[in-house]
Amino acid sequence: MYSLVTLIPTGIIGTIMVLSLLGRFFKGCRFYARILTCYVLLATCATYGVVASLTLRVLGRVSIAQWAVARAFKTVGCSIMGIDFEVEGEEYLDTRPAVFVSNHQSELDLLFLGRAFPKHCSVTAKRSLKFVPFLGWFMALSGTIFIDRANKKTAIAAFDGAVKEIKGNKQSVWIFPEGTRSYFSKPDLLPFKKGAFHLAVQAGVPIVPVVVQNYSHVLHLQDRTFEPGMIKVKVLEPISTENKTIQDVDKMMSDTREVMLKEIQRMGSPNAVKTD
Numbered sequence: 001m002y003s004l005v006t007l008i009p010t011g012i013i014g015t016i017m018v019l020s021l022l023g024r025f026f027k028g029c030r031f032y033a034r035i036l037t038c039y040v041l042l043a044t045c046a047t048y049g050v051v052a053s054l055t056l057r058v059l060g061r062v063s064i065a066q067w068a069v070a071r072a073f074k075t076v077g078c079s080i081m082g083i084d085f086e087v088e089g090e091e092y093l094d095t096r097p098a099v100f101v102s103n104h105q106s107e108l109d110l111l112f113l114g115r116a117f118p119k120h121c122s123v124t125a126k127r128s129l130k131f132v133p134f135l136g137w138f139m140a141l142s143g144t145i146f147i148d149r150a151n152k153k154t155a156i157a158a159f160d161g162a163v164k165e166i167k168g169n170k171q172s173v174w175i176f177p178e179g180t181r182s183y184f185s186k187p188d189l190l191p192f193k194k195g196a197f198h199l200a201v202q203a204g205v206p207i208v209p210v211v212v213q214n215y216s217h218v219l220h221l222q223d224r225t226f227e228p229g230m231i232k233v234k235v236l237e238p239i240s241t242e243n244k245t246i247q248d249v250d251k252m253m254s255d256t257r258e259v260m261l262k263e264i265q266r267m268g269s270p271n272a273v274k275t276d
Helices: 002-022 027-058 062-081 090-094 109-116 127-131 135-141 152-169 195-203 246-267
Strands: 083-088 099-102 121-126 145-147 172-175 207-212 229-235
Touching (some): 062 083, 062 109, 090 207, 090 229, 109 207, 109 229, 121 127, 121 152, 127 145, 152 172, 195 246
Parallel strands (some): 083 229, 099 207, 121 172
């Protein structure tokens, strides 16, 4: 048993090293080396997240658990992967409480969240992630709002709980309104779902749109591209929900998506960083 515990991580690290060496000459090897490295970093930070969340819960500071772990992931991940984020409008991240909405491109968004995630904020996630070892444990302990999209009744109950957290504890919520990763190779957005906007109206808090540049120049799974580079992020001005009702949700959703789409298209998608 002890040999397996040591053999598996040693084998993964050895594989990463071999692929990294071959990556000097072959783009595909570089891609897989960096993907494996990301998963190792994620597993490590998720394990740290369990310990950090338990500790902060005992100290009565669990509201900053996701921020603390996100920053740890960013600090380690960005330096190792050679990826950085240029954030404009960062002062709007201090809006509290609020519903933050951003575009959702790929698994690399976890690194972006590490850079932009505000204090006293929780993410929403699909319920199945709750049962993933370490990652799911961390998410549950740190106050993630799990949504079962197949069960409308439990989804509504989860959002009702989120409204109480927002109002009672001034806890913000971060939602990807596209509902799934887009993997776009060009600046674009999937259609939005209404949940984030219903939540903001019911809680009476502003919506803060966060736009991430299309980063296919850094990560593009279909092309087996994963390179170092700079990714631009813009936090837009908060959108007030004052005097808004459920009847205003559709228009708010449409207007917010239009503003975000224009900004994404304005940012464009720069060429990949050359490392050969």
